[in-house]
Amino acid sequence: xxKPLIHSMAVCPDMTKTxxxxxxxxxxxxxxxxxxxxxxxxxxxxxxxxxxxxxxxMVEIMADQISKVTVLPTHAFNSDVVESYLKxxxxxxxxxxxxxxxxxxGTEAVENAIxxxxxxxxxxxxxxxxxxxxxxxxxxxxxxxxxxxxxMKMRRGLYEQWLHNFPHISPAYSYRRPAHLxxxxxVQELLEEFENTIIKTGPETVAAFIAEPVIAAAxxxxxxxxxxxxxxxxxxxxxxxxxxxxxxxxxxxxxxENFGINNFGITPDIIAAGKGIxxxxxxxxxxxxxxxxxxxxxxxxxxxxxxxxFACNPMGARVGSKVLEIMEREQLVARSKRxxxxxxxxxxxxYEFDIVGDVRGVGLQCGIELVQDRITKTPFxxxxxxxxxxxxxxxxxxxxxxxGSGSVNGVDGDHILVTPPLTINExxxxxxxxxxxxxxxxxxxxxxxxTA
Numbered sequence: 001x002x003k004p005l006i007h008s009m010a011v012c013p014d015m016t017k018t019x020x021x022x023x024x025x026x027x028x029x030x031x032x033x034x035x036x037x038x039x040x041x042x043x044x045x046x047x048x049x050x051x052x053x054x055x056x057x058m059v060e061i062m063a064d065q066i067s068k069v070t071v072l073p074t075h076a077f078n079s080d081v082v083e084s085y086l087k088x089x090x091x092x093x094x095x096x097x098x099x100x101x102x103x104x105x106g107t108e109a110v111e112n113a114i115x116x117x118x119x120x121x122x123x124x125x126x127x128x129x130x131x132x133x134x135x136x137x138x139x140x141x142x143x144x145x146x147x148x149x150x151x152m153k154m155r156r157g158l159y160e161q162w163l164h165n166f167p168h169i170s171p172a173y174s175y176r177r178p179a180h181l182x183x184x185x186x187v188q189e190l191l192e193e194f195e196n197t198i199i200k201t202g203p204e205t206v207a208a209f210i211a212e213p214v215i216a217a218a219x220x221x222x223x224x225x226x227x228x229x230x231x232x233x234x235x236x237x238x239x240x241x242x243x244x245x246x247x248x249x250x251x252x253x254x255x256x257e258n259f260g261i262n263n264f265g266i267t268p269d270i271i272a273a274g275k276g277i278x279x280x281x282x283x284x285x286x287x288x289x290x291x292x293x294x295x296x297x298x299x300x301x302x303x304x305x306x307x308x309x310f311a312c313n314p315m316g317a318r319v320g321s322k323v324l325e326i327m328e329r330e331q332l333v334a335r336s337k338r339x340x341x342x343x344x345x346x347x348x349x350x351y352e353f354d355i356v357g358d359v360r361g362v363g364l365q366c367g368i369e370l371v372q373d374r375i376t377k378t379p380f381x382x383x384x385x386x387x388x389x390x391x392x393x394x395x396x397x398x399x400x401x402x403x404g405s406g407s408v409n410g411v412d413g414d415h416i417l418v419t420p421p422l423t424i425n426e427x428x429x430x431x432x433x434x435x436x437x438x439x440x441x442x443x444x445x446x447x448x449x450x451t452a
Contacts, residue, residue: 071310211243270293390443
């Protein structure tokens with residue numbers, strides 16, 4: 001007789017444990033079928049529920065749109081609700097962005113952004129440009145192609161035979177910069193590596209460089225050092241390479257600006273956006289393109305060869321538009337910056353624990369890195385799964401965090417990403433920090449008992 005699986009679904013869950021079943025959410029909290037309340041410190045699956053759960057006005061506009069039309073054959077029709085929303089998206093983007101379209105997931109947004117970069121070069125006669133350069137220890141989506149572009153070794157491993165292995169460079173990771181370099185020297189070394197990689201692979205073969213403004217889930221809210229992105233953009237322009245800003249996690253107010261890249265003084269060529277774009281109320285993502293990138297399509301009257309069945313659907317547009325309205329009405333971008341500054345100050349109190357090596361972040365995209373030794377920055381063995389242990393302890397105490405691993409070299413390194421809804425208040429920030437403190441106390445106490 002075949003034994004049944006512990007879970008009815010085989011994707012994602014840890015097959016060794018039973019998960020609480022959530023019945024509903026309200027504001028910053030989630031509630032399970034036993035009545036227990038959880039503070040959603042990860043905003044759904046990391047940076048999604050930016051406006052909080054259970055908003056009645058979202059229910060109302062979704063019901064209204066369902067009563068009208070939810071999806072259209074885009075080869076035949078357009079609609080005012082879609083056109084209006086795409087205009088709102090480009091207005092929300094940095095100056096110079098003139099076109100946008102929506103898809104359904106972050107993976108699709110990144111893949112469409114890369115397709116656009118390729119088509120841009122081909123329409124200009126640069127038919128040899130197809131390679132995408134990215135950074136190790138970064139995540140840009142979960143299709144085979146976007147895993148190939150991304151740099152998470154653990155996620156790439158299973159699909160190694162399918163990968164083309166585009167060039168990758170080192171992430172900008174100030175906490176672990178070589179001890180003999182100051183910050184300016186470190187940036188210079190990173191930029192030299194980028195330029196040398198372009199030269200080695202052949203500048204005429206490189207279509208685009210893609211990066212998150214703040215490395216989020218893969219490394220735990222790692223911001224770049226000063227002038228890093230200015231140098232990156234200069235090199236891209238020098239060699240005719242497009243810069244794609246992956247704003248799936250960093251966009252829509254998460255870092256205290258409309259988009260994460262706004263913090264660093266440059267304008268990308270293409271933006272891939274997702275997660276917070278819909279507040280989690282509907283599967284939605286988008287590609288937002290600068291006039292520079294769109295112009296060859298306009299000049300040649302060529303359609304962009306991307307999209308799919310649910311691209312530019314009216315339901316997504318209606319939801320996305322309402323999210324932007326709420327963000328503006330409640331000034332959530334400014335609130336993210338203000339609450340983020342407060343959150344970082346309070347998170348730094350966790351330096352009382354020697355295993356907290358680094359506290360970092362921008363806006364309400366915050367993280368901590370855990371180390372065995374604060375002086376040497378030696379990571380814990382991957383086999384300990386320390387961040388996962390802390391994450392599970394936090395859930396038991398009623399706070400949801402986003403634990404991660406592999407930040408040091410793709411295998412070793414524990415970090416915890418904290419990205420609560422942008423509606424969070426100081427009392428709720430204290431609740432998160434207090435639970436994190438209790439969890440750290442417990443793991444430190446347990447480790448001392450094991451070594452006694």
